[in-house]
Amino acid sequence: xxxxxxxxxxxxxxxxxxxxxxxxxxxxxxxxxxxxxxxxxxxxxxxxxxxxxxxxxxxxxxxxxxxxxxxxxxxxxxxxxxxxxxxxxxxxxxxxxxxxxxxxxxxxxxxxxxxxxxxxxxxxxxxxxxxxxxxxxxxxxxxxxxxxxxxxxxxxxxxxxxxxxxxxxxxxxxxxxxxxxxxxxxxxxxxxxxxxxxxxxxxxxxxxxxxxxxxxxxxxxx
Amino acid sequence: xxxxxxxxxxxxxxxxxxxxxxxxxxxxxxxxxxxxxxxxxxxxxxxxxxxxxxxxxxxxxxxxxxxxxxxxxxxxxxxxxxxxxxxxxxxxxxxxxxxxxxxxxxxxxxxxxxxxxxxxxxxxxxxxxxxxxxxxxxxxxxxxxxxxxxxxxxxxxxxxxxxxxxxxxxxxxxxxxxxxxxxxxxxxxxxxxxxxxxxxxxxxxxxxxxxxxxxxxxxxxxxxxxxxxxxxxxxxxxxxxxxxxxxxxxxxxxxxxxxxxxxxxxxxxxxxxxxxxxxxxxxxxxxxxxxxxxxxxxxxxxxxxxxxxxxxxxxxxxxxxxxxxxxxxxxxxxxxxxxxxxxxxxxxxxxxxxxxxxxxxxxxxxxxxxxxxxxxxxxxxxxxxxxxxxxxxxxxxxxxxxxxxxxxxxxxxxxxxxx
Numbered sequence: 001x002x003x004x005x006x007x008x009x010x011x012x013x014x015x016x017x018x019x020x021x022x023x024x025x026x027x028x029x030x031x032x033x034x035x036x037x038x039x040x041x042x043x044x045x046x047x048x049x050x051x052x053x054x055x056x057x058x059x060x061x062x063x064x065x066x067x068x069x070x071x072x073x074x075x076x077x078x079x080x081x082x083x084x085x086x087x088x089x090x091x092x093x094x095x096x097x098x099x100x101x102x103x104x105x106x107x108x109x110x111x112x113x114x115x116x117x118x119x120x121x122x123x124x125x126x127x128x129x130x131x132x133x134x135x136x137x138x139x140x141x142x143x144x145x146x147x148x149x150x151x152x153x154x155x156x157x158x159x160x161x162x163x164x165x166x167x168x169x170x171x172x173x174x175x176x177x178x179x180x181x182x183x184x185x186x187x188x189x190x191x192x193x194x195x196x197x198x199x200x201x202x203x204x205x206x207x208x209x210x211x212x213x214x215x216x217x218x219x220x221x222x
Numbered sequence: 223x224x225x226x227x228x229x230x231x232x233x234x235x236x237x238x239x240x241x242x243x244x245x246x247x248x249x250x251x252x253x254x255x256x257x258x259x260x261x262x263x264x265x266x267x268x269x270x271x272x273x274x275x276x277x278x279x280x281x282x283x284x285x286x287x288x289x290x291x292x293x294x295x296x297x298x299x300x301x302x303x304x305x306x307x308x309x310x311x312x313x314x315x316x317x318x319x320x321x322x323x324x325x326x327x328x329x330x331x332x333x334x335x336x337x338x339x340x341x342x343x344x345x346x347x348x349x350x351x352x353x354x355x356x357x358x359x360x361x362x363x364x365x366x367x368x369x370x371x372x373x374x375x376x377x378x379x380x381x382x383x384x385x386x387x388x389x390x391x392x393x394x395x396x397x398x399x400x401x402x403x404x405x406x407x408x409x410x411x412x413x414x415x416x417x418x419x420x421x422x423x424x425x426x427x428x429x430x431x432x433x434x435x436x437x438x439x440x441x442x443x444x445x446x447x448x449x450x451x452x453x454x455x456x457x458x459x460x461x462x463x464x465x466x467x468x469x470x471x472x473x474x475x476x477x478x479x480x481x482x483x484x485x486x487x488x489x490x491x492x493x494x495x496x497x498x499x500x501x502x503x504x505x506x507x508x509x510x511x512x513x514x515x516x517x518x519x520x521x522x523x524x525x526x527x528x529x530x531x532x533x534x535x536x537x538x539x540x541x542x543x544x545x546x547x548x549x550x551x552x553x554x555x556x557x558x559x560x561x562x563x564x565x566x567x568x569x570x571x572x573x574x575x576x577x578x579x580x581x582x583x584x585x586x587x588x589x590x591x592x593x594x595x596x597x598x599x600x601x602x603x604x605x606x607x608x609x610x611x612x613x614x615x616x617x618x619x620x621x622x623x624x625x626x627x628x629x630x631x632x633x634x635x636x637x638x639x640x641x
Binding site: 024025026027028029030031032042045046049050051052053054056057059060063070071074116117120121123124127128130131132134135192195196197198199201202203204205206207208209210212214215217218219 | 265379387398443447454481489508513517525567571579581583594604
């Protein structure tokens, strides 16, 4: 049992990991074909896993309705929405557009799905404002630096802000555009690169831990 | 219709003329010398490398006589079927412009060098297929052609240009094994990570309040390192949740991640001695669409008012949509991601945020297994190598720039570049 649950999966991870790592340094067609094959296999696994996801979705919402759990009414919309799209896709032959115009499937996408997605994305703008308000409360030196940088950026992006800058600090000779450019190109990029270097090295070490079987929590401990 | 046909006649005429040897014969331009075709090194066998002598003093476009152009033709036949692969002014596409590091490419002084991507013109060819090339040098009405040369491209076995990358990797692997084999049972200092120390506090709060914990693993697939790291953290979090007999909910975007996380959570409940508390609906698939997922999880958070929310993994625009709703609901929020442009949103909306590498280190930090903790040393060593090399290279590049050592500066910059 340990062989099937532990050693064989670890061997697969090791072999696949080493081959994939080596293929980065080997430009040969064999290596390219290997990566393409792995991608195809991954797509096949994803397709089957999607079925599992669907079963999980239906299972959890069915139980919510059956138990009359809090908010069970929302669960009905999962089934209604699913059936609506499946039926409209069947009626439309899987096409969103024909010579006659939008099919029922296309209509659902354009006037329901896209509208809802757009709404969610638009909500982000309001959340950014409330988050900005929270971050502008100066509680520490770091928060003060953040506030100053953000304030200059906001000031430079509106015409009134540029006028205020020119009136108040025009004598310095530094335009607000130049200050913004410096903030974005020097301290912001320096911080970002520092984070990215740490992330890259962390990713390499995590990959090594997985390839060499040091980290195997993702497959349980038995 | 006839008008359209006539409109194309001058273009057709010009194209035929350009590739015609008769046209090339009447010219006063200096001949093309040293024309060779070969295989481009370190590639999969789809690129041919052409080289020929530039006109005297012609290593910059300004130095050669203005208006002189090169047209490069390729064919799979020796006698016809020419396809124009490139056209550029004389003085461009020099040997020094080939983007390869000094250890993989020897710059030839006053020489043109051009890579021809054969896949753009021929499909499905095999190693050993012969291709023919010729060049036409054109200036105004005058033109001259080179002789036809042939080349065979081969699929290479090693990317010598990535040698710098490989050496760094080998060093890290050696240090990795050294660290793992010398893993100390105790006494290894690991700096405190406030976000991870707060996990106990968050779970305790959820237990006291009798409210659930939401663990959001993001929208990454299982091939994303941050998602894998998130699965490790989920294992430790769910073990503590099982010990405290609290509730955890893990909404998923990716069905494969859900399958893996189910195993991880089940295992954690067993290790905590609470297999009876494990339920199949702890992990549930929500949607494989970014905003549908965000809307659904936001709805769950708004309705259930969890005591704690964890956002660990790969996040894009939904990061703020989730974190802001969590903050509004009054939950303790701990986030971690390696997507650097989402970090500011988590910083502002969450109580604690793990930055990139801290997310990777979290599994080891929480599990306290000596071998995993020792591997953290490798991360620190890697950062030390980068810091020291960047510091000294910065000084060398500054000195090189000051004294005009162009080749030296270029060599140093090559060392830090990814090819």
